[in-house]
Amino acid sequence: MATVSLxxxxxxxxxxxxxxxxxxxxxxxxxxxxxxxxxxxxxxxLRMIAGLEAISDGIIEIGGRMVNDLxxxxxxxxxxxxxxxxxxxxxVRENLGFSLKIAGAAKEEMDRRVAEASGILGLDQLxxxxxxxxxxxxxxxxxxxxxxxxxxxVFLFDExxxxxxxxLRTQMRTEIKKLHAKVRSTVIYVTHDQVxxxxxxxxxxxxxxxxxxxxxxxxxxxxxxxTRFVAGFIGSPPMNLHEAVVDDGQLxxxxxxxxxxxxxxxxxxGTGDKVVFGLRPDDIYPTxxxxxxxxxxxxxxxxxxxTVTEPLGxxxxxxxxxxxxDWVSRMLNPKPLKAGDRVKMSLDLSQAHLFSAETGKTLxx
Amino acid sequence: xxQNSLHRVGNKxxxxxxxxGLFLAMLVICLPGIWIVLSSLxxxxxxxxxxxxxxxxxxxxxxxxxxxxxxxxxxxxxLDYFRNSLIVSVTSTVIAIVIGMAGGYAxxxxxxxAKSAMFLGLMLTRTVPGIAxxxxxxxxxxxLGIIDTxxxxxxxxxxxxVPFTVWLIDGFFRxxxxxxxxxxxIDGCTRWQAFWQVEFPLAGPGIASAGIFAFLxxxxxxxxxxxxxxxxxxxxxxxxxxxxxxxxxxxWRGMCALAVVMIIPALTLTFIVxxxxxxxxxSGAVKG
Numbered sequence: 045m046a047t048v049s050l051x052x053x054x055x056x057x058x059x060x061x062x063x064x065x066x067x068x069x070x071x072x073x074x075x076x077x078x079x080x081x082x083x084x085x086x087x088x089x090l091r092m093i094a095g096l097e098a099i100s101d102g103i104i105e106i107g108g109r110m111v112n113d114l115x116x117x118x119x120x121x122x123x124x125x126x127x128x129x130x131x132x133x134x135x136v137r138e139n140l141g142f143s144l145k146i147a148g149a150a151k152e153e154m155d156r157r158v159a160e161a162s163g164i165l166g167l168d169q170l171x172x173x174x175x176x177x178x179x180x181x182x183x184x185x186x187x188x189x190x191x192x193x194x195x196x197x198v199f200l201f202d203e204x205x206x207x208x209x210x211x212l213r214t215q216m217r218t219e220i221k222k223l224h225a226k227v228r229s230t231v232i233y234v235t236h237d238q239v240x241x242x243x244x245x246x247x248x249x250x251x252x253x254x255x256x257x258x259x260x261x262x263x264x265x266x267x268x269x270x271t272r273f274v275a276g277f278i279g280s281p282p283m284n285l286h287e288a289v290v291d292d293g294q295l296x297x298x299x300x301x302x303x304x305x306x307x308x309x310x311x312x313x314g315t316g317d318k319v320v321f322g323l324r325p326d327d328i329y330p331t332x333x334x335x336x337x338x339x340x341x342x343x344x345x346x347x348x349x350x351t352v353t354e355p356l357g358x359x360x361x362x363x364x365x366x367x368x369x370d371w372v373s374r375m376l377n378p379k380p381l382k383a384g385d386r387v388k389m390s391l392d393l394s395q396a397h398l399f400s401a402e403t404g405k406t407l408x409x
Numbered sequence: 410x411x412q413n414s415l416h417r418v419g420n421k422x423x424x425x426x427x428x429x430g431l432f433l434a435m436l437v438i439c440l441p442g443i444w445i446v447l448s449s450l451x452x453x454x455x456x457x458x459x460x461x462x463x464x465x466x467x468x469x470x471x472x473x474x475x476x477x478x479x480x481x482x483x484x485x486x487x488l489d490y491f492r493n494s495l496i497v498s499v500t501s502t503v504i505a506i507v508i509g510m511a512g513g514y515a516x517x518x519x520x521x522x523a524k525s526a527m528f529l530g531l532m533l534t535r536t537v538p539g540i541a542x543x544x545x546x547x548x549x550x551x552x553l554g555i556i557d558t559x560x561x562x563x564x565x566x567x568x569x570x571v572p573f574t575v576w577l578i579d580g581f582f583r584x585x586x587x588x589x590x591x592x593x594x595i596d597g598c599t600r601w602q603a604f605w606q607v608e609f610p611l612a613g614p615g616i617a618s619a620g621i622f623a624f625l626x627x628x629x630x631x632x633x634x635x636x637x638x639x640x641x642x643x644x645x646x647x648x649x650x651x652x653x654x655x656x657x658x659x660x661w662r663g664m665c666a667l668a669v670v671m672i673i674p675a676l677t678l679t680f681i682v683x684x685x686x687x688x689x690x691x692s693g694a695v696k697g
Contacts, residue, residue, distance in 0.1 A: 096591050116594040123595045129588035133610050143596035146606070194596065
């Protein structure tokens, strides 16, 4: 068990920098998810922590010890690869015990720890098979087992679920969560899937173009996105984001339509400011069919034409036209609607977000 | 006839045509070999007969007995040739494989300057016909005083085989996912251990096949060996075949017998190694 700390961590390939001096403190036993679109530098960061990629500048500390120039084997970490990277010429048992064999552990010790790990992951029946004889989910479990057996200070996961089908992915996600509850070690988990990040992590690190956009608990990054990028990245379906100009206490959209300026931002903006207005699908709904309103809500009613509906059973996504484009809204307890219907929509402006159109930073005080 | 039975008959006919085609192909491949074995057992009259005598009437092991019965009684120093062939082939193969592994691994795993130019350069050496090299090589070797030595031949065969083994082994290392070596390093291996514990066993079948190729090339090579060898000090089996040619006659039967003696070890080795050439060993390493 250990803390991990990244200080001004930089990676460049020649003149091209892919990670721009990021800082991150990971607490002992914390589950951290690095999330972001492809090419944002999250996997490179993980590989630098693992020691598979040399760092260009900065410091990596694991458990308070600087590991900048240590080879992977001296960092006491283990890693689960996206491709699983099981040794095809070895049985599951040999795969699990490989690190102990290299370390020169005694046979009894090896058997005990392999049995322990295979018990946790339900691999007992598969120990004598080879990776080629396993299904995707089983391979994934063996890869995790191999990581557990090492009893590392830090677990590193590099998009471990992205090769599985949707159903198995959900299942393995739960298993990883259970596993963390059992093993209680520091985890750094890379994914491009924000749902995985939200469900698993204690804290989420959202990266973009080699910079950290925001670090926070799932709740923080969802409710209080610091930048327009985070707002658009976290949440599914994504937040409705539209540019507007502040005009006399109102938001003026390009189409000429207006909305009242949410009161929580009044102090921070003035007439003429260019902003990006954001509202989650949950906070815009056909009147009477949304999340039940609390005390301090600031609901604005507006009638909009429906363009498309996507029924999901317990809820329906309603696309309604405003400011010349479709806004997604989430209708709970759905009523039948069809394209062309004009529906009275409730916009809960107390939940709205406002970002500077120039910097993309939040305008929340 | 309805369509189903029509297709059934069609499939059957196709099967028969396949069978005949395969038989003919096998015949073309095997007939020379069979003919060599037969010729080594038949008297010269029968070998040279026109029209050819297809079914042998008179089989004997005389040629083999003569071959081993020493100089002066129709024999040739076959054991010396065999020893030379073995030393030269095995040594040059081992060296070519070691260099091929190092080179192939480097080409497969590392990025460095002028990589593709170097790779192409290696391949280009193969475009020069070996026989074109024989005269320049002869002069150089003569100056160096390594004509008629094992060392000289080994040098030539290593040079001949290295581009090929590098190319072949590069391909096999490429098939071993990079993740595996990285996983091994995280599991506590040094770079060196990761290679021997994980990458080498997985590329093993490929390396073995490169080894067979290199061995067979050296074992069967004639053009250069005939120029660079002189005596029983270094003459290899293919060159030894020439012992059966005299000024006016060629002892076809003896030559065929020696050819059989040459083929047997090569065949045995190939047979032993091919059992280990199990393809698809890397399947299951990674998703896909």
